Amino acid sequence: MYSEKVMDHFTNPRNVGEIENPSGVGTVGNAKCGDIMRMYLNIDENGVIKEAKFKTFGCGAAVATSSMATELVAGKTVEEALEVTNKAVMEALDGLPPVKVHCSLLAEEAIHAALWDYAVKNGIEIEGLEKPVTDIGEKEEAPVEEY
């Protein structure tokens, strides 16, 4: 069901944990839907992400996308991190099953939420960053059964 990379990032997730006094932290998702991601970022004075960590409640894909997202944003500037889209996360994981695509959206949203927190704390504006939707209650319509 999952690619080798997804399995690798799920069973050996990178950067799991918390950062004390992070530059920015964001939590997105919804326990009702079964996925919650929290991303912690440490950002230096030049706006470079020095460290990214995560905690995730969710399926294998949710953990793997969180793990990959932290790897992709680490070392990048804040502006570059904004370019880490859900598509980039999915591609880096060699794809996701269709029903799990929303996990990659959640990962992108988690990065944005942490960056938003960083921007608010520091009174700065990051071009292209909009206030994230923290409570993603993925309201995917169940496919209507045909009789």
Add this chain to the structure above:
Amino acid sequence: MSRLIYLDNAATTQVYPEVLDAMKPYFTEYYGNPSSVYSFAGEANREVLKSRESIAAALGAKTEEIYFTGGGSESDNWALKATAEAYGNKGKHIITTKIEHHAILHTAEYLEKKGFEVTYLDVDENGVVKLDELKAAIRPDTILISVMTANNEIGTIQPIAEIGKIAKENGVLFHTDAVQAFGHIPINVDEMNIDMLSASGHKINGPKGIGIMYIRKGVKILSFIHGGAQERQRRAGTHNVPGIVGFGKAIQLATEELDSRIKYETELRDYLIDRVLNEIPYVRLNGHRTDRLPNNANFCFRFIEGESLLILLDEKGICGSSGSACTSGSLDPSHVLLAIGLPHEIAHGSLRLTLSEKTTKEDIDYTVDELKKIIERLRSMSPLYEDFLKQSK
């Protein structure tokens, strides 16, 4: 994977070697069509009858009340749709429960679209149908009550005899989906006033693709599959002779060993439940503590999600399930767990382990030991657990 611990016997079971041996000649040797006239087909015909007799005996039914089908889902579909068709002029109301298998629920929803009214009964926190609510739901136009014998996810056994009595007193037909229960716990169609019953071969160490429907003599439902005179003109299609023979052998073995297997599995199940409840924090048992299938344990672990748990168990060679295998394609948590009153976030963290008579205490010890580590690991990654720990400080 060196070790395989199969704890998903509610999904399907191993075909026993004795069952396979019984089936084999009917593929290559006695491959005749039992409906044929020549004597070569006679052997197949006799074996079909023998199997029918074994199944009837296990249910306390008459041989001619057993109809072979393609499986439990077909039987469930047949029971509901054909009853609606045959008795629709008497009334258009059907009563079932919120925790049925989707073969019942989706068929009931289909019938709603065709103008039938369906009452979906609530269950209590253990998953047991409330008899007073059942009584209250019966109307003059109620034609059918369909309540499963035992639930496939949480294992709760329903008060089938009481439900049958209520149905009979009110002149309403009673169907029970016994797919998980047949061959696992005693069932008697007369003592329990059951009019129709669905069962399946592959849940009792028989082959897949073979099921039965018991239809009490006098129940006037018609054919669901048209095209031949098989099964007393009620179910067309060439008999699946090897499947039927395998099902017959499987129920024969299951019946012979029923008491000892119930005892063995119940003890092992209780050992599993006790260890998990005592050794893992923030866990609950789903389903009735004692009125449950001998081989079923179902837990919810707070702060973690079921699929992650299944993948990590699989890494250790342990096969379990979260919700039923049929629901795993959906993102929603199990309708059964929601029906017993669990909030979504807790329902997501469910694990069903279903044993067999071949499961050993060592298997259970290994499973619980690995489970403890996996739960701890997933919780250490969970933001919900982090928040919980901070709040409880």
